[in-house]
Amino acid sequence: MKIAVIGLGFVGLSLTSVLASKGNNVVGIDIDVEQCKKIRNGVSPFFEPYLEKTLRIGLKKKLTISNDFSLIKDCNMIFVAVGTPQKSNGAIDLSMIRKAVETIGRVLAKSKKNPIIIIKSTVIPGTMQNVILPILEKRSGKKAGRDFGLISNPEFLQESSAIRDTKFPHVIVLGGYQTKFMKKVKSFFSKLHPNVSIIITNHQTAEMIKYANNSFLATKISFINQLSNICQNIPGANIDDIAKIIGLDPRIGKLFLNAGPGYGGSCLPKDMKALINFADGVGINPTLLNAVEKTNQNQMKNIISLIEKKLGKIASKRITILGTAFKPNTDDVRASMAIKLIKKLLKKKAKITIYDPKAIKNTMKIFGGKIVYAKSITDALNKSQCTIMMTHWKQFEMLNNNSIKHMKKKIIIDCRRILAKKELDAEYYAIGIGKRE
Numbered sequence: 001m002k003i004a005v006i007g008l009g010f011v012g013l014s015l016t017s018v019l020a021s022k023g024n025n026v027v028g029i030d031i032d033v034e035q036c037k038k039i040r041n042g043v044s045p046f047f048e049p050y051l052e053k054t055l056r057i058g059l060k061k062k063l064t065i066s067n068d069f070s071l072i073k074d075c076n077m078i079f080v081a082v083g084t085p086q087k088s089n090g091a092i093d094l095s096m097i098r099k100a101v102e103t104i105g106r107v108l109a110k111s112k113k114n115p116i117i118i119i120k121s122t123v124i125p126g127t128m129q130n131v132i133l134p135i136l137e138k139r140s141g142k143k144a145g146r147d148f149g150l151i152s153n154p155e156f157l158q159e160s161s162a163i164r165d166t167k168f169p170h171v172i173v174l175g176g177y178q179t180k181f182m183k184k185v186k187s188f189f190s191k192l193h194p195n196v197s198i199i200i201t202n203h204q205t206a207e208m209i210k211y212a213n214n215s216f217l218a219t220k221i222s223f224i225n226q227l228s229n230i231c232q233n234i235p236g237a238n239i240d241d242i243a244k245i246i247g248l249d250p251r252i253g254k255l256f257l258n259a260g261p262g263y264g265g266s267c268l269p270k271d272m273k274a275l276i277n278f279a280d281g282v283g284i285n286p287t288l289l290n291a292v293e294k295t296n297q298n299q300m301k302n303i304i305s306l307i308e309k310k311l312g313k314i315a316s317k318r319i320t321i322l323g324t325a326f327k328p329n330t331d332d333v334r335a336s337m338a339i340k341l342i343k344k345l346l347k348k349k350a351k352i353t354i355y356d357p358k359a360i361k362n363t364m365k366i367f368g369g370k371i372v373y374a375k376s377i378t379d380a381l382n383k384s385q386c387t388i389m390m391t392h393w394k395q396f397e398m399l400n401n402n403s404i405k406h407m408k409k410k411i412i413i414d415c416r417r418i419l420a421k422k423e424l425d426a427e428y429y430a431i432g433i434g435k436r437e
């Protein structure tokens, strides 16, 4: 059995590395030549815990990394994990997946195999039937279900635990027709994950499951953020205690109830917008989803108005941002709330210094020389007039009176309540904690 994975980003490279480390014969393909070169040398193009280690184990076994699509011609399974970003109107941008399946189709035309193409990328309901299938049949001159298999297989991994999630998923969803191909894929996954439920459904339901999942998680975040704003106006109230207790109710669950600056990252914002756009297109006014998005955007406004309230006019003030990654243990800054905040503060002519343990390089790609990049927390706080804690990196818990002693004005706005229990010689404001004025 030979397996191809197309698109070596967070999803594809995690899958490639895990499959190869288990001894499968794997070909990982990406159009980015530089990225392929790095991966071939055992270097991950992005930071993800345990990824490099797993990749290197795989490279010692049967793993090939290339930008040459012809290598997929003798593969039995072809996973597709290319990006599906959003267009400026919020709709899903399918150009990468179109291009990838066009190429697969052309290779398929010359192949003697009957491979199974498995779509991992998040795609809006109907994409498999209306976009992917017609392209593949046209380019290959072959028939889906007879000459090749086509399965939807949405991915649920989270960045920062991508390897663990790939090794131990909570569920496997397979969308498609009950064909010999479906049987093969089911048997493949049941061997790979013996104790995990495998749900077989049709394509459009599988596609929608992914959006249901992410929009529910976004809803939980906006819900707790709205409550945290209310708490801020109740002296002594603490959103973390509230989240902890409601999370004990099994009907609610404890995850995704961390109040903060709003959801960011490469998935929730774009998937929410794509679902809203899709709902509009099928004649449904998605009032709840719109409210979730609006609450998320308002959270940023709340932070800025808190800064203005505590610091006065923002222009030419020296402001430190601690954490630019959209969450800890990743260097991913895509749709990060910290990046959004920096852009807004720069517009108001603030002087920005940032520190992040992993994401400085990616932040530099966005802001170049417009902001200052510090080498440590203390460095970042030197002469600062206000610091805003955006990402809950473990390192930030070490911050103490010594680290802030060279701040020009000791104002701390803690969007993650990292320092809530510390006695600091500073004006300290935390999102979700009511303060007596």
Ligand SMILES: NC(=O)c1ccc[n+]([C@@H]2O[C@H](COP(=O)([O-])OP(=O)(O)OC[C@H]3O[C@@H](n4cnc5c(N)ncnc54)[C@H](O)[C@@H]3O)[C@@H](O)[C@H]2O)c1
Residues within 6 Å of the ligand: 006, 007, 008, 009, 010, 011, 012, 029, 030, 031, 032, 035, 081, 082, 083, 084, 096, 097, 099, 100, 120, 121, 122, 123, 155, 156, 157, 158, 159, 266, 267
């Ligand atoms: N990142 C996550 O946490 C996550 C979780 C679940 C699902 N997803 C979904 O999985 C998909 C991939 O996400 P990601 O974060 O891994 O993306 P990514 O942007 O990190 O990686 C995508 C990769 O695909 C490559 N690529 C683009 N076009 C290509 C083509 N035609 N042929 C070969 N390679 C091509 C790019 O060079 C890039 O390396 C998306 O649909 C995303 O919504 C992502």
